[in-house]
Amino acid sequence: MTHLTYIIAAYGLFVVVAVWFSATAWARMARARRRLAAIDPRASR
């Protein structure tokens, strides 16, 4: 495969950014759900 370094760098960068955005979004959602359930179990439904 030619230009392997550039290809690995491009795909690697994509994986890092995609995982970071997904993980932070899910973690934030889970944290908010937990806090909401703790404050008002009725509102979290």
Add this chain to the structure above:
Amino acid sequence: MDARTALAPPAKSPVPGGRNLHRFANPGRFLRLSGKVLPWFSAAGLVLTLIGLGWGLFFAPADWQQGDAVRIMYVHVPFAWLASAGYVGLALCSLASLVWRHPLADLAAQEIGPVGAGATALCLATGSLWGKPMWGAWWVWDARLTSVLVLFFLYLGHVALVRAFDDPARGARAGAILALVGAVDLPIIKFSVNWWNTLHQPATITLTGAPTMYLGMLWPLFIAALGLTLGFVAVILARTRAAVMERRIRALLLAQAQREQVLPRQVGA
């Protein structure tokens, strides 16, 4: 924000057309609906992205001129589309916020900003990694590249502006105006390769003409683009759900604090 306004159903829109939009403005309804579609969007996005990128990386043919460097296209092109599409979403949310006072539009716009900035940064970075072996330069001040860089700054400006005010409503309004003014960059990005002499190639896939790309490359590109679009939407939905819940938490805590303030006064009286 007042606790009552945060949890109250949205006010009737003074502008025609706003009523239909407001049906989806109820935070509870949004949480229920997004909760149902989010796992499907996430799973389909992940599977399609893996298929599209795996196909593009390992099974699609190399380009006769560019060699294997063309495989960068399978991440670069979808993110170029998503950078512009995300901004269209941001501008539409801003319009809904300014015209119809749609209560969820502000939150959605606030959450699209960072994700759109990430997509644009990825588009620029992967383009640079593709440009170096093909053009011999990491960056050129070409009309397409420069207009996408302007888009990246518009996203960053929006992210900074909505957080720059103590009053979130004022921040959202300022951000909405910036987003609408910045939308002028979208046709410039689209037509830059036609209007100016650019190093960046013109569009290979258009709505009016047949694609000038081999089908064995086009299919993985479309599948990857579809998967990444679903993933992009899923991340924005997840962030918006979190933002809705955080707003509820603030409103509930505020209501609790107000009750605690009123109660001692009543007891004292």
